[in-house]
Amino acid sequence: MNRPASFDLVARVLHWSMALMILAMLFIGVAMVASVSERPWLIALHRPLGAAILLLAIWRLVHRLRHRPPPLPDDLPRWQAIAALASHWLLYALMLAMPLVGWAMLSAGNYPIVLFGDVRLPALLAPDPAVYAWLRDAHGWGARLLFATVLLHLSAALYHAWVRRDGVFASMAGTRRHAPVEPESDA
Ligand code: HEM
Numbered sequence: 001m002n003r004p005a006s007f008d009l010v011a012r013v014l015h016w017s018m019a020l021m022i023l024a025m026l027f028i029g030v031a032m033v034a035s036v037s038e039r040p041w042l043i044a045l046h047r048p049l050g051a052a053i054l055l056l057a058i059w060r061l062v063h064r065l066r067h068r069p070p071p072l073p074d075d076l077p078r079w080q081a082i083a084a085l086a087s088h089w090l091l092y093a094l095m096l097a098m099p100l101v102g103w104a105m106l107s108a109g110n111y112p113i114v115l116f117g118d119v120r121l122p123a124l125l126a127p128d129p130a131v132y133a134w135l136r137d138a139h140g141w142g143a144r145l146l147f148a149t150v151l152l153h154l155s156a157a158l159y160h161a162w163v164r165r166d167g168v169f170a171s172m173a174g175t176r177r178h179a180p181v182e183p184e185s186d187a
């Protein structure tokens with residue numbers, strides 16, 4: 001089957017808007033745990049933004065499974081291709097897991113899960129302080145893993161853009177004009 005040269009518009013818009021939202025969520029999360037006075041408004045932003053990320057991540061996953069991504073360059077070392085695949089699926093898993101764990105954590109803590117005004121999400125779990133404590137740790141460790149993976153992903157993206165200049169970055173930036181050029185042969 002033919003592979004496209006670039007990610008399509010839906011994939012690119014979802015990628016860049018979600019990248020901004022997820023980075024914002026990581027900083028909002030850390031700030032709201034660090035500051036008692038700023039916590040109320042930050043958490044009021046954290047919940048609906050997290051719920052929006054969950055919905056967009058489901059849409060994105062379905063879209064990804066229905067549309068093949070552009071191929072990685074043929075000359076990319078095998079370990080880098082495997083690392084790219086593994087880290088992309090880890091990012092998908094965390095984009096889904098982080099909001100679900102946050103939602104389940106508040107349910108287990110018996111907190112109302114207010115999105116805005118009177119709009120609330122139903123509890124996912126019955127109240128249980130031990131489960132709440134466990135999920136709170138899981139949410140914190142998940143956030144650290146997500147942050148580390150995003151940093152690696154960002155480094156790899158810039159390596160493609162500035163060092164290899166192989167079109168991988170352009171395929172997500174939407175600036176790629178043509179299909180990957182085949183290496184010239186002497187024949
Ligand atoms: C992609 C989605 C999400 C990301 C990246 C994220 C990230 C974070 C981070 C970085 C923290 C600080 C953790 C720490 O320093 O221990 C945090 C805390 C928290 N998050 Fe999320 N979060 C997400 C979704 C959600 C959702 C959907 C909810 C609830 C509906 C939620 C509820 C909370 C709560 C209540 C805390 C405070 C926990 C505490 O008091 O220790 N999060 N989040």
Ligand code: HEM
Pocket residue numbers: 015018019020022023064069070072084088089091092095150153154157158168169170171172173
């Ligand atoms: C929270 C931040 C981010 C997340 C969760 C994220 C997630 C992802 C995922 C899951 C893919 C795989 C796409 C697919 O195969 O469906 C991807 C691809 C890509 N991302 Fe990100 N991304 C983030 C931030 C960034 C940033 C900041 C950059 C660049 C500076 C970037 C550049 C790229 C590039 C170039 C690709 C294409 C890689 C390829 O062709 O295999 N991403 N991203």
